[in-house]
Amino acid sequence: MRPVPAGPYPGTVTFPVVGMVGGGQLARMTHEAGIPLGVRFKLLSDTAQDSAAQVVGDVVVGDHRDLETLRSFARGCDVITFDHEHVPTGHLRALEADGVPVRPGPDALVHAQDKGVMRERLDALGVPCPRHRIVRDPADVAAFAAEGAVGGGSAGSAGFPVVLKTVRGGYDGKGVWLVRDEAEAAVPFRAGVPVLAEEKVEFVRELAANVVRSPHGQAVAYPVVESIQVDGVCDTVIAPAPGLPAERAVRAQELALRIAEELDVVGHLAVELFETGDGRVLVNELAMRPHNSGHWTQDGAVTSQFANHVRAVLDLPLGDPRPRARWTVMANVLGGDYPDMYTAYLHCMARDPQLKIHMYGKDVKPGRKVGHVNTYGDDLADVRERAAHAAGYLRGTIQE
Amino acid sequence: MRPVPAGPYPGTVTFPVVGMVGGGQLARMTHEAGIPLGVRFKLLSDTAQDSAAQVVGDVVVGDHRDLETLRSFARGCDVITFDHEHVPTGHLRALEADGVPVRPGPDALVHAQDKGVMRERLDALGVPCPRHRIVRDPADVAAFAAEGAVGGGSAGSAGFPVVLKTVRGGYDGKGVWLVRDEAEAAVPFRAGVPVLAEEKVEFVRELAANVVRSPHGQAVAYPVVESIQVDGVCDTVIAPAPGLPAERAVRAQELALRIAEELDVVGHLAVELFETGDGRVLVNELAMRPHNSGHWTQDGAVTSQFANHVRAVLDLPLGDPRPRARWTVMANVLGGDYPDMYTAYLHCMARDPQLKIHMYGKDVKPGRKVGHVNTYGDDLADVRERAAHAAGYLRGTIQE
Incomplete structure (x- = not known):
């Protein structure tokens, strides 16, 4: 009362x-x-x-x-x-x-800001990650590579390629290098910031486990999605990840919920994962905010990641994260050579009256994320085709 | 190309x-x-x-x-x-x-601004409406009532009650009177504006047919909904209208599409209807903008009335109006004695993680529409109970 x-x-x-x-x-x-x-x-x-x-x-x-x-x-x-x-x-x-x-607080957020801190903490929690180590210089990168060499590799490139990341400030492929030998490893050190070396994981695909957690400890887990990258930038997200065994999906969700709990994350947490051929899921990156891999929830889930992020930071009860459709596909709209995306609406909307467009009000620059589209339905091939067509047409790479 | x-x-x-x-x-x-x-x-x-x-x-x-x-x-x-x-x-x-x-243009909009103009035009189109006539004074109201008397009615009240409406400026029950005799009929004339008399239709329920039309003539029709009024104000909308025969639903949609076309409406058109016991649908009111009877579309349709209104006024192709759930129910949140609606979020959101709240940022005043909730699902009784509970709890008339 x-x-x-x-x-x-x-x-x-x-x-x-x-x-x-x-x-x-x-x-x-x-x-x-x-x-x-x-x-x-x-x-x-x-x-x-x-x-x-x-x-x-x-x-x-x-x-x-x-x-x-x-x-x-x-x-x-x-x-x-x-x-x-x-x-x-x-x-x-x-x-x-x-x-x-x-919210999230500084002690949580630092794990999304500093990849060195993140890896150290996940190691302590026993969370599966790619092999990694902070490296001092190109020779140290070569040593790191050699530690992981499992036969093969010519002299001087044993264990290469290696992934190098600046520990702070990277995003969308920036601040990340795939280096094939010690000479190439020189580049990341030129900025004078700490560099993290990671093994190049031979993954079969990338997944993301998105969860939202509130200060009073309630948490919800979205279906695990497949994230398809092109040139280091997220291109397509499929929800749920097709053919993902239930046990593996639950393991990825539990991993994300555990990280959210242990790091005291408040709000949306995206855990980007590598799925390997032998069924492991390794943590690639963390983001403590709404995330590109969760954009599908705007039209595909009962409660979007954005609504749940707002509810979480206000310590309100969280909304239902379940999907509303069998399949939802998100495709990013990148800037291309054709800047007039608005005129392209005529064709895209007429072709697909169920298409959901989300533009960001940004000026078009080649390669820049300026929007995304969501599609959903029962037939994955159809849902993917519609998303890819709309994103391509808006970008200008598809002309019909 | x-x-x-x-x-x-x-x-x-x-x-x-x-x-x-x-x-x-x-x-x-x-x-x-x-x-x-x-x-x-x-x-x-x-x-x-x-x-x-x-x-x-x-x-x-x-x-x-x-x-x-x-x-x-x-x-x-x-x-x-x-x-x-x-x-x-x-x-x-x-x-x-x-x-x-x-958009809509002045020649269309006048039919939603002036009930006299609207009735005259709908008559000319042969659209079924309640019997009606502009009246000059209380004696003229009595004459109008007597014209409709079908036996019964004591001397001086034959054909009463009658509905009187100011031809301009009414909304949400304001500017509308139900008068039982000539004496009561004096009130509406005091404002000095033209008054329209209408028969009191013995309807079984109220329906609404919502359509959206674009300048190039494309139009979409939403499912016909049932609208439940309390004290002259919309309380609950059920989409689609339960038990409405398909033939009658199509007739109502065709009526709304025809009105939109004939009146050259651009944007959202709500046609409020009376459904009578003998299966007729009579036009009650027109609104040429997004409408309370279409709020369910935000969470219950592929494309909301608001998104389609924007697309229509920009002459973009319209979005799919089909429902996403078997049943969607909208319940208006009115101001009550308990002004602190935000604290009520805790209970409402925890009780129903699928609840969709839409608040308007308005100060609470008793009886004022300050928001609405949408619920959806397969079980109409459950969907209605959840909407009614949330609206009542937010208002303060339900305390548990």
Whole structure:
């Protein structure tokens, strides 16, 4: 039985303000998902033209690397969450010290910011990962490669190729190198930042296990998806991953839920995985925010990753993550040579009245993610064809 | 084969700007639906606190009854559409004369603004309507009532009760009176505006046929729904209308499509209907904008009424209107004695993880529509109970 307040009618003053740091498409789509909940959305964006800044009412233009900007922004917010992982950990601790809930918190987020910290922690938890080690210089990379050599490989390239990653700041294939010998291994060190070496896993495909966790410890797991990369950038996501044995799917979900729990993640956690020929799943990357591998949930799940992220950071009960269709496919729309995507709507929408388009309001640049499409249905081949056609037509690589 | 423009890369400058007049919840939800399409949204709102003004980035605060305000607002817009029917017809003609596409256009919209014009036109089209006539005074109402008397009725009240409506400005039961005799019929005339008399139809239930039509003449019809009113305000919508014979559903859809075509409606058209015991469907009201009876489409149809309204006013191909679930139920959330709806989220979301909440950011006032909920599933009784429970709990009339 809830008490009815006495006295003058107080209105709906209890609806909280969610402060979103970063003006990219994830913020844009989180705002879209937050509108129905009636929560207020406040945005800290690099520019007034950023993807989210175009559609949010309450926008502060400022630099997320500046502590005073963050502090001033946070004053009107009940909780702070993120479009990206680029806010310095120290700044987040300062906001927490000011009494602002930061979700995910800095102690969780550092595992998505620093691949060295992430690998160390996952090792300690016994989570299966590619073989890895922080490396000092190209000779150390060669030593790392040799440690993993299992016969084969000519002199000087034993155990190569090796994957090198800057421990901070990489995304979408940037900050990642596949090197074939010691000479090639010189490049990543030129930036002067720590470099992590990882074995090149001979995976059969990439998967992603997406979960959402709230401060009171409730968590939901989305179906495990297959993620198809082209040139290091996510191209297509299929939900659920076709032919994935139930035992393996559950193992991947349990892994993601355990990581969320152990790292005290609040909000959406994407665990990118390699599936190997012998049935193992190894953790590739972590992201603690809505993620490209979860975009299919906007049209394919009862509750989208964006809606559940909002619910989680506000410590509200989470929504049902189950799929609404047998198959859902997401295809990213990349910029191509043909910039006029809007005119392409005529053809795409007329061809497929069930097509769900999600554009980000970004200027087209070749190779840049400017939107995605979702399709769903019972026939996977048809659902894939429709998504691929629409993404290709919008990009301009398909002309009919 | 589309030509690839030469020269400097022009970006995505072709995405249009939709100008929405009116800052209510329909504008709010249309903005939400427009975000994925990447179209720009510009709002003319009475205040900066209006429902839509809270969530839209580009807001002009101004009076939609002032032509110069409208003209200035329209300058940055590729098309003008509406949250309500209150813009004077002359102003809309002036905007059209300025070269701004107005959708729906003034010649269509007048049928949703003026019930006298609407009845006259529907009569001319042979569309079944309640018996009706413009009345001059209470004595004329009595004469109208007597014309419809079919035996019974005591002296002086033959043919009563009669429904009286102001021809302009009514909504949600306001501007509508059910009068039992000539004395009661005096009230509506006090405002000095023309009054329409209509027979009190002995309907078995109310239905709504929602269609969307584009300038190039494409149209889609949503499933016919049952609309349950309480105290003259929409309380619950069930999609599709349970037990409606297919022939009658098709007849209602055809009626709505024909009205949209004949009146040259562009955008969403809601045709509110009476279903009578002898299987007739009579037109009650028209609305030329997204409508309460279509809110179920947000979670229950492939393409929502809001997304299709945006597509229609931009003359884009329309999206699939088919349902995604066997049953979808919408229940309006009205303000009650308990203003703290946000805290009620904890219980509602925990009780029903599939519940879809849509709040409008409005202060709670008793009886005011401040949101709605959608539920869907295979079992109608369960789907109705979940919607009614959530709406009642949010309002405060259910405490457990």
